[in-house]
Amino acid sequence: MYQQDRKDLMTVSGVRGFIDEKGIAQLNLEDAARGLGFTDTSKGVEYVKWDRVRQYLNDLRFSTEVSKESFIPENIFYRLAMKAKNTAAEDFQTKVADEILPEIRRTGSYNANKYPAISQELQSIIMLDIRTQEFDQRLHRIEKNTTIEHGQLLSLQSTSHKVVTELLGGRNSEAYRNKGLRSRVYKALWRDYKGYFNINSYHNTLIKSFDRALEHIESWKLPGQLQREIEEANRQMSF
Incomplete structure (x- = not known):
């Protein structure tokens, strides 16, 4: 001392x-x-x-x-x-x-x-x-x-659109055309994202977390219930 x-x-x-x-x-x-x-x-x-x-x-x-x-x-x-x-x-x-x-x-x-x-x-x-x-x-x-800048925010949004589209089966899929189902997938993704990073909006993502944020979105998996609904919707399209 x-x-x-x-x-x-x-x-x-x-x-x-x-x-x-x-x-x-x-x-x-x-x-x-x-x-x-x-x-x-x-x-x-x-x-x-x-x-x-x-x-x-x-x-x-x-x-x-x-x-x-x-x-x-x-x-x-x-x-x-x-x-x-x-x-x-x-x-x-x-x-x-x-x-x-x-x-x-x-x-x-x-x-x-x-x-x-x-x-x-x-x-x-x-x-x-x-x-x-x-x-x-x-x-x-x-x-x-410090939170992410506008360009980084757009990158998160673009990545989320790509991931959600692929999970729904593509833009021509019945699941993608179902606006209600598509909206629920987006909500599930961002709900999981906010919980993972402990923030109230993806706009509040920290700069230091940006790379990890992209990886988290890219590797995100559908909850079981949503996965089954998407499969059912796309199965109906084939008939």
């Missing part, structure tokens, strides 16, 4: 932090708790609800022997943020991820002070590598929460 007495400590947007010897960002627990809203006010003075903070840390199996001088690694910060249920906490988490941590990494001891004896060229390479990692992390967060 790190304490505050460090020469490499810096403050970014009111949050104290540093990069430890392993390259892990450490944030001041008091600053993090205030930003996440784990506070109360008495007689006009805001104070941290340390009992709540310690309970959350205990839930996360992290040391509860903490104080306002303590620091926590960034992974614990993000897990603490999941305990906060307010808009201010979400905004603070975004600020930490997009502004505070990148700034600490750029100007912290890990970037500039950890290797004082190495050449300027090598320091520049290290800086470039760190910034690349930051970019990859930010891109991962975007992909994790």
